[in-house]
Amino acid sequence: MSEEFEPNIVGFACNWCTYAGADLAGLSRFEYPPTVKLIRVMCSGRVDPSFILEAFARGADGVFIGGCHVPADCHYQRGNFKAWRRIEILKKVLEQLGIESERLRLEWVSASEGQKFSEVIAEFTETLKKLGPSKIKGGVEID
Amino acid sequence: MTKPKVAIVALGVCSGCEVTIVDTDEALLDILNAIDLCHLQIATDFKYEDIPKELDVAIISGNIRNEENKHIAKMLEERAKIIVANGSCACFGGIPGLGNLWRNENLMDYAYFDSPTTENPDKVLPDAEVITLTERVYALSEVIRVDYMIPGCPPQPQTFVEVITALLEGREPELPNFNLCEQCERKRNAKKMPTIRRWTEGVDDDGETCLLEQGFLCYGPATRAGCGAICVNEGNAPCIGCYGPTDQVVDQGAKMIGAIGAMADVAAQEGEADDPEEFAKKFVDPVGWLYRFTLPSSLIKEKREDQ
Numbered sequence: 001m002s003e004e005f006e007p008n009i010v011g012f013a014c015n016w017c018t019y020a021g022a023d024l025a026g027l028s029r030f031e032y033p034p035t036v037k038l039i040r041v042m043c044s045g046r047v048d049p050s051f052i053l054e055a056f057a058r059g060a061d062g063v064f065i066g067g068c069h070v071p072a073d074c075h076y077q078r079g080n081f082k083a084w085r086r087i088e089i090l091k092k093v094l095e096q097l098g099i100e101s102e103r104l105r106l107e108w109v110s111a112s113e114g115q116k117f118s119e120v121i122a123e124f125t126e127t128l129k130k131l132g133p134s135k136i137k138g139g140v141e142i143d
Numbered sequence: 144m145t146k147p148k149v150a151i152v153a154l155g156v157c158s159g160c161e162v163t164i165v166d167t168d169e170a171l172l173d174i175l176n177a178i179d180l181c182h183l184q185i186a187t188d189f190k191y192e193d194i195p196k197e198l199d200v201a202i203i204s205g206n207i208r209n210e211e212n213k214h215i216a217k218m219l220e221e222r223a224k225i226i227v228a229n230g231s232c233a234c235f236g237g238i239p240g241l242g243n244l245w246r247n248e249n250l251m252d253y254a255y256f257d258s259p260t261t262e263n264p265d266k267v268l269p270d271a272e273v274i275t276l277t278e279r280v281y282a283l284s285e286v287i288r289v290d291y292m293i294p295g296c297p298p299q300p301q302t303f304v305e306v307i308t309a310l311l312e313g314r315e316p317e318l319p320n321f322n323l324c325e326q327c328e329r330k331r332n333a334k335k336m337p338t339i340r341r342w343t344e345g346v347d348d349d350g351e352t353c354l355l356e357q358g359f360l361c362y363g364p365a366t367r368a369g370c371g372a373i374c375v376n377e378g379n380a381p382c383i384g385c386y387g388p389t390d391q392v393v394d395q396g397a398k399m400i401g402a403i404g405a406m407a408d409v410a411a412q413e414g415e416a417d418d419p420e421e422f423a424k425k426f427v428d429p430v431g432w433l434y435r436f437t438l439p440s441s442l443i444k445e446k447r448e449d450q
Contacts, residue, residue: 050397053442078408081419086404088423093396096244096430098447135447 007061007128009036009121012047016075017110018066024114032118033125036064043067044106045079049090052104056094061134062103064124066117069108080108098135102127147199147311150182151229152219154212155239155280156205159297160230161185167300174304177311191215198223200310202293206232206239206439207281209274220287227306228289231296235387235395236282236439238296241431243279243438243445250276282440291316296385296436299370320389323363323382326372329353336406337415339425342381354381355406360432364406365392365399385436394442396433 013019019040025032041047044067055063065087067080074080084106091101105124109117153161161183165171181198182189201223207213220226231237242250255261255268283289293306302318309316324331331353340358348354354361354375361375362384374380388395410416417425426432434441 048397049400050392050394050442053394053397057442057444078412081411082404082408085407085419085422086400088419089400089403089426089429090397092423092426093400093429093433096428096446097443099443135449136443 005129005133006033007035007125007133008059009062009064009124009128010055010060011036011038011064011066011121012041012044012051013038013066013109014044014046014068014075014079015040015042017068017073017108018044018117020111021066021109021113021117024111025117026114028114030114030118032121035125035128036121043074043076043079044083045074045076045081047083047086049086052087052090056099056103056134056136059134059136061131062105062124062128064121065104065106066109066120067106069110073108073110100131102131103134146177146179148181148195148197149178149200149202150194150198150219150223151180151184151202152182152194152204152215153184154203154205154216154233154283155208156230156232156237158185158204160204160232163230163295163297163300163303167304170300170304170308174307174311191218194219194222196222200225200227202227202229202307203283204229204233206236206283207277207286208239208242209276211274213277213281213286216283216287225290225310226288227291227293227310228283229293229303230298231294231385231387231436233283233289234292234294234440235437236280237436240280240282240437240439241435244430245446246448247276247278279445280439285439292318292387294318294367294385294387295370299373301371302369319368320391321368322389323366323368323370323372323375323386326368326370326376327353327363328372328376332356333409334406335410335413335415336403337410338417339422341427348379350379360403360426362399364402365395383432383435387437395437396430396441399433 013022044065047065052063067083068074070080087106091104095101107120182194201219228234256263291306293303295302306316330351336355338358359381361381363382366382366384367386367389369386374382392398407416407422
């Protein structure tokens, strides 16, 4: 019997926009797949690339980062731009390490975009289902 | 007082770290006087069987690349009270660690058939008597216990002397736990990085300004100090990160991406930087640069393939 593959997504959501957006999605009863485990961070610029790599190393199928819209929404002014630059480089690194760059997704979701949040997660889940499980099965040992 | 028994052993390594030991000049005389040297492949004719059953210190350089390396490393772990990893290969996996981007079969194919300088029409491979390669390259600490590290490719003599002298005096060795930029003499005006240029395009380096500000990749912000920043200060070349990360950092490459992202954004605020996609496109071979010395001890460790 083969069960349908349910991707495991680690999500980093910025306190000021995306986390509030996710909250709104819940309040407004927008449906999205239960695949994402959201972690609240103060800013998408706080997401150190090693958090993302560690999520993949521990077996996540995808990593989602949500921040405030560019150019002007960031509560700390430039955090979202910093995250954007890091993620563009990180995608190239992941490709070289054999992890598809589609598994890493950065989206701008504002506090009023509950609908967008649910759509993004649904879409990302579909992408990951097509890609299949991550090649790092069960994660690696981290000392 | 009996002198401590010391074995200096090289595993998967180019032996440059052993040359560093000779490079310690007069300090070497004091060290040699204070120890009972049991093994040093590069300079003496001891065999592995001459290594005593009980050792005080094993100074091991090199990573684990084949089964012999693994065997010797485990033997030393049993026999030695203190294990010192000497050099970046032992500490983090080193340059040979980049071999983890390929499978062993690809590496063998390239070495024996495909490389431009190889002529092997009969497709002869070394036979089964040759020691088998391990599945991937391992840093020493992934396989055995490591008590102290002497990072560097090769370690600077002062780092080696500090660690060994400290052990002889019975105190904890002190490695600098801050980044290389603090020892760099170049001028920093603002922490900004407008673009990425390869060092081979470096004809217009002005010799004074921070290399990152000129757009050259320099590993200073994410590398442990201790070498005196000689590549930048004396060699006029960017840091390549051979001293590895400081104690607080898990993954050196990830930290450097973080630093590059922040610096590029400072330049962007002044309207000087490439846009994020363009900027990332100019980063040629990011893994080869970011993980030049630390791939086996990084978070992802090797290229992942379908199992």
